Amino acid sequence: MGISTVSAKGLAGWTSDLLARLPAPSGPLAAVQRRGREALAALQGPSRRQEAWRFTDLALLAGLDLNPSAALSRGAATDGLAPQNSSQSGPGTLRLKLDGGSDPLAGVVLPAGVSPLSESELVLALGHTLAATGCEQHWPVELNHASASQLLALRIASRSQVSLELVSDAAAELRPLRVLLILEEKAQLQLCQRLTASGAGLTSLVLEAHLGRGARLEHALVALGQPDAALLAHLALEQEPESHVSLVAVSAGWGVSRLEPRIVQVDGSATTTLRGLQVVAGDQIADTHSHMAFGGPEGQLDQLHKAVADGRGRSVFNGAVRVPRAAQRTNAAQLSRSLLLSDRARIDTKPELEIVADDVRCAHGATVSCLQLDELFYLQSRGIAADQASALLKRAFCEEVLRELPATARRWCPFESLLAARGSDGGPATAVESGREDLEGEGG
Amino acid sequence: MIRPDADVLLEIRGLHARVEDNAILKGVDLTLRAGEIHAVMGRNGSGKSTLSKVLAGHPAYTVTAGTVTYRGQNLLELSPEERARLGVFLGFQYPVEIPGVSNLEFLRVATNARRVQLGQEELDTFAFEDLVRERLKVVQMDPAFLDRSVNEGFSGGEKKRNEILQMALLEPLVAILDETDSGLDIDALRIVAAGVSQLATADTATLLITHYQRLLEAITPDFVHVMAAGRILRTGGRELALELEERGYDWVDQELAALELG
Numbered sequence: 232m233g234i235s236t237v238s239a240k241g242l243a244g245w246t247s248d249l250l251a252r253l254p255a256p257s258g259p260l261a262a263v264q265r266r267g268r269e270a271l272a273a274l275q276g277p278s279r280r281q282e283a284w285r286f287t288d289l290a291l292l293a294g295l296d297l298n299p300s301a302a303l304s305r306g307a308a309t310d311g312l313a314p315q316n317s318s319q320s321g322p323g324t325l326r327l328k329l330d331g332g333s334d335p336l337a338g339v340v341l342p343a344g345v346s347p348l349s350e351s352e353l354v355l356a357l358g359h360t361l362a363a364t365g366c367e368q369h370w371p372v373e374l375n376h377a378s379a380s381q382l383l384a385l386r387i388a389s390r391s392q393v394s395l396e397l398v399s400d401a402a403a404e405l406r407p408l409r410v411l412l413i414l415e416e417k418a419q420l421q422l423c424q425r426l427t428a429s430g431a432g433l434t435s436l437v438l439e440a441h442l443g444r445g446a447r448l449e450h451a452l453v454a455l456g457q458p459d460a461a462l463l464a465h466l467a468l469e470q471e472p473e474s475h476v477s478l479v480a481v482s483a484g485w486g487v488s489r490l491e492p493r494i495v496q497v498d499g500s501a502t503t504t505l506r507g508l509q510v511v512a513g514d515q516i517a518d519t520h521s522h523m524a525f526g527g528p529e530g531q532l533d534q535l536h537k538a539v540a541d542g543r544g545r546s547v548f549n550g551a552v553r554v555p556r557a558a559q560r561t562n563a564a565q566l567s568r569s570l571l572l573s574d575r576a577r578i579d580t581k582p583e584l585e586i587v588a589d590d591v592r593c594a595h596g597a598t599v600s601c602l603q604l605d606e607l608f609y610l611q612s613r614g615i616a617a618d619q620a621s622a623l624l625k626r627a628f629c630e631e632v633l634r635e636l637p638a639t640a641r642r643w644c645p646f647e648s649l650l651a652a653r654g655s656d657g658g659p660a661t662a663v664e665s666g667r668e669d670l671e672g673e674g675g
Numbered sequence: 676m677i678r679p680d681a682d683v684l685l686e687i688r689g690l691h692a693r694v695e696d697n698a699i700l701k702g703v704d705l706t707l708r709a710g711e712i713h714a715v716m717g718r719n720g721s722g723k724s725t726l727s728k729v730l731a732g733h734p735a736y737t738v739t740a741g742t743v744t745y746r747g748q749n750l751l752e753l754s755p756e757e758r759a760r761l762g763v764f765l766g767f768q769y770p771v772e773i774p775g776v777s778n779l780e781f782l783r784v785a786t787n788a789r790r791v792q793l794g795q796e797e798l799d800t801f802a803f804e805d806l807v808r809e810r811l812k813v814v815q816m817d818p819a820f821l822d823r824s825v826n827e828g829f830s831g832g833e834k835k836r837n838e839i840l841q842m843a844l845l846e847p848l849v850a851i852l853d854e855t856d857s858g859l860d861i862d863a864l865r866i867v868a869a870g871v872s873q874l875a876t877a878d879t880a881t882l883l884i885t886h887y888q889r890l891l892e893a894i895t896p897d898f899v900h901v902m903a904a905g906r907i908l909r910t911g912g913r914e915l916a917l918e919l920e921e922r923g924y925d926w927v928d929q930e931l932a933a934l935e936l937g
Contacts, residue, residue, distance in 0.1 A: 358692040545752070603935025604734065609825075612731050613841060614759035614788035623784070628826070 242276040247404070248295065250377065258380040259353065267376025269608050270368065277645065283383050284545045286579045287518040291486045292461050297405040299600040303324055322637075326396040327383065331406040335383045345420070348384040350409065354401065357384070359413055360439040360469040363418075364522065364674050365495035366415035371463035375437040379407035389443070391413035396423045396639060401460065402429030410438040414474075422450045423640040428485070430459030442474035443599025449477045452639035455648060456485030458513055460584035466492045472527070479635045483510035483518055483649045487520045497537030499527025499558055507536040509633035511544030511576070517546035525558035528588075532563035539625060540569065540576035551583040552593060559590045567597040570628050625650060676877060677897050681708040684729075684880045685750075685763075685849050690741035691905075692729045699725040701905035702704050702741070706848060707880035714883045714891055717902035717915060718924050721882045726902070731765035732758050734738040745849065745888040764847030768854040768884075770834040773825040778837070781825045782807060784929070786844045790845060810843040812869045824895035831858030832867075839870040849881045856890035868893030873917075908934070 250272055255576050256264035264585040308599065325342055327335045336347055349357065361367035387393050401409055414420055426434050434456075442448055454462055464484045468476050482488050494503050509517035523532050538546035546569060554561050569578040582595040610620035626646050685707040692700040699722050706715060706923040718724050729736045729742065732755035743750040751757060775783070786799040786806070800804060812819060814836040826834050835855055842850055852871065856864055872894050875881045883890060891899070891913070900907045908916065908930060 406866050605771050608733055608755060608771065610765065610776075610785075611755040611760055612765050612767075613781070613785035614756050614792070615781075615784055615786070615847070616756050617754070618754075619784070623776050623781070624773070627773060630775045 232468040242278070242289055245293040245295075246271060246374075248275055250520070252298075254380075256380075259350070260376075260379055260382055261666060262377050262600065263357065264380065266377070266666065267373050269379065270373045271377045273370075274370055274373060279467065283549075286545065287487070287489060287516055289461075289487060291356045291459075291516075292433060294472040295403075295459075295461065296435055297433060301518050302540060302557065303360075312549075323344040323392075324394040324396060326398065326582075329399045329408050329410075330425070331379070331399070331404075331408055332381060332570065335624050341385075344388045344628045346386050346388070346397075347384055347396075348413065351413075352386075352413075353384055356413060356439075356441065357382075358439075359466070360441055360495075361437070363469050363497070364467040364495050364524070366465055366491065366493050366522075367465060369491070371491070372437055372465050373436045373550070374463065374542040375407050375409060375465075378435065379409040379608070379661045380435070382409035382411060384411040385667070386536070387415060387418040387420050387446075390417045392419040394421045394423075394483040396424045398427075399434065400427045400429055401434045402428075402431040404432045404436045406432060408434065408436045408438075410436070412438070412440040412448075414440065414442045416443040416621055417445040417453075418443065419447040419638060422636060423451045423643075424453070425640070425643050426452070426454040426455055426462060426464075427429040428456040428462075431459035433461045433463065436462070436523075438465070439467045440467075441469045442471060442518075444471045444478065445473045446471070447475045449637065450479070451482040451636050452478070452482075452490075452635070453643045454480070454482040454485070454488065454490075455644060456483070458484070458486045458515060461486055462488040462490070464490045466490070468492070468494045468503075470494065470496045470501040470503065472496075474501045475504075476502070476613055477504040477506075477635075479632065479640070480519070481508045481632065481636070481640075481644055481649070483644075485515060485517065487516045487518075489520070491522065493522040495524040496530040497526045499525050499530040499561065503533070505532070505536070506632045506635045507548075507648075508538070508540045508629055509546055509548075510629070511546050512541040513563055514543050516545045516547070518549075520547075520549045520551070522553075523563070525561050525563075526553070527557055528559045528561070529539060530558060530561050530563075532540070532561075532565070534565040535632065536561075536565075536567045536580075538567075538569040538578060538580070539572065539628065539629065540578050541572040543573070543575045545577045546579070548580040548582050550595070552585070552586050552595075553594060554586040554591055556587045559588045560594065561588060561591040563591070563593045568628075569597075569599045570599055570625065571599055624649065676684060676710040677709065678710055680708050682746075683708050683744075684746060685882075686742075686744045687730075688741060688742045688744075688889050690726075690729070691739045692725060692736050693739055694725065698739070698832075699736075699905050700741075703902075703906055705900065705907060707882060707921065709848075709880060710877045711898065712875055712881045712883065712894060712896045713898045713900065714896040714916060715907075716885055716899045716919055717887070718927070721902045722857075722905040723902050723903075724817045724853055727765055727851045727884055729881075730758075730851055731755055738882075753929050755793050756788070758931065759845070759847075761786050762789075762846075762848035764842050764845055764850045766838040766842060766852040766855050768857060770826045770838055772827045776825045778823055778825050779821040782844055784823070785841065789845045791896075807840075807844065813843045813869070813873055814839045815866050816840055832860065832863035835859055835863065835867050836870075837851060839867055839874075842874055843870065843893065846874075848878065849880050849882070851884065853884045854886060855874075855883070856885055856887065858905065864890065865893060871918065888920045889918055903931050
């Protein structure tokens, strides 16, 4: 109990200190920043006394000495940013580097089918999906509101097919990233997003996407951190009927990470596929709180969340599924599978199904297991060393999610880097380093 | 092929082993020389499978007495992987399914572990593919099984073929095949048996653990051992298997009872 009190106090102090140091509101999000700061000042920060944060201690955040102006002041120097900011990484693929401070679209030539949102559209659309998924007042979202001075807001035209890569590497800084995507009817977007850390910083991501009827979003989020860095991410997705969302989120190596995919099928009749993999070691905490809501009949959800916990790491999964009376003939399946590699690691996994409709199929299951002795022995009996055999089995466990990543995102997280993303010194740095080389090698 | 002057590959003396609190092996003696094929027969629960697992180093079994010497070395001191690399192979009665681990990759890693031990060069993906395609012929296996996960969704027969494929790749000196014939139809049995016969050479020893003598119609053993209550009760030639087939195992019980009384 002592810990949670201390961390809550520490977090409150950290928040007010941060608010005092934030530069004056500016840019396209000035009004949002003002509101966010007011809200953050009034809001009680997450503490383990709150159900939603019961297992996840943000004490690490309170220990981060963030210079909020580092990223936020980058906006001043926009000259010549374009060549660094964007590149064509493949045919038809637009890659944008998000640094949290400068306009990600400055000097960028957008491909056919992609256009920036106008100011008047922004007023209507920004925050709409956050509200629709019930998270606009969450503390991590308000933190992003308070600090983000830039955003990436794009419209994907009806029937167009677009491939977008968003990359961010945060140093010892607060790195607020705000993304808003509008997919018009039958638009298709493949979004590969990569978040890395190269210092003791905090990456705060708030992404909203609205999918029109028949639209398709394939979102791969690869987040590879380091033990002294934190990640808070909200992914809010709103689906019109006949749309399809496929989200594959892979995270490893963060001191603390909290990922909240929040999806609403506004009138049902859409399909949502969620795949998650989180890896913790050392003293790391990885927390995924997913929230799926069906607003109408005949919606589908296929969710698989996997976790690997080693060392004294802690993995948390909470999978909420809301099926109100209007959502008849919903077909939802949720499975959480965790691999416990150390007797000091901890797994907390909980489905949270709220089903009012009576004609539905909602399956859920959770397993927690260790490496299977028989499998290990089989491999060893073929001359494969015990440590190599465990690595093969861990890899096999992760592969079920990793293989769902599009090729680009898959290259960002070679399996070795996931397991190397340990709590000890050196591991994660190497992992991120190799990934970054790969990234730059592809660019240009 | 019995040659009294052939090298002793494996020598088991007074072997006792238990799993948890159950003593299963109670003094097994067995000598395998190069070129020999031995069959160990016995009822369920006689200790046949335990013997194979103890020899391969399964961690669930504890050796409480006795020795096992493999080419002059104390086998019991070695880890399962060291035993495999040195040329001891266990064909599993129930090969383990490992979802997510590619069969081809598994075979390559295993083959290379053995090759390094033999002082041979490791094979890269391409060179290994050539080798594995050639060895597939030994068990007439469909190359499509290489692209699947290890044993996942394989039929009983396919799993056993995959075991013999591993044997063909690892080229062990001592092969212990635990009920390789179980779950096989006649055609699969014929193919697997032909594969095993092809791999048994003048330099290797084979230990066939089986319940029925039908495997021994396809592979002629030099020695047949009857196991009961954790030890080898009687040793003979091919005719002993035929006797078992005719008379069943009841006489074994009588002999065992007499032995215990005596």
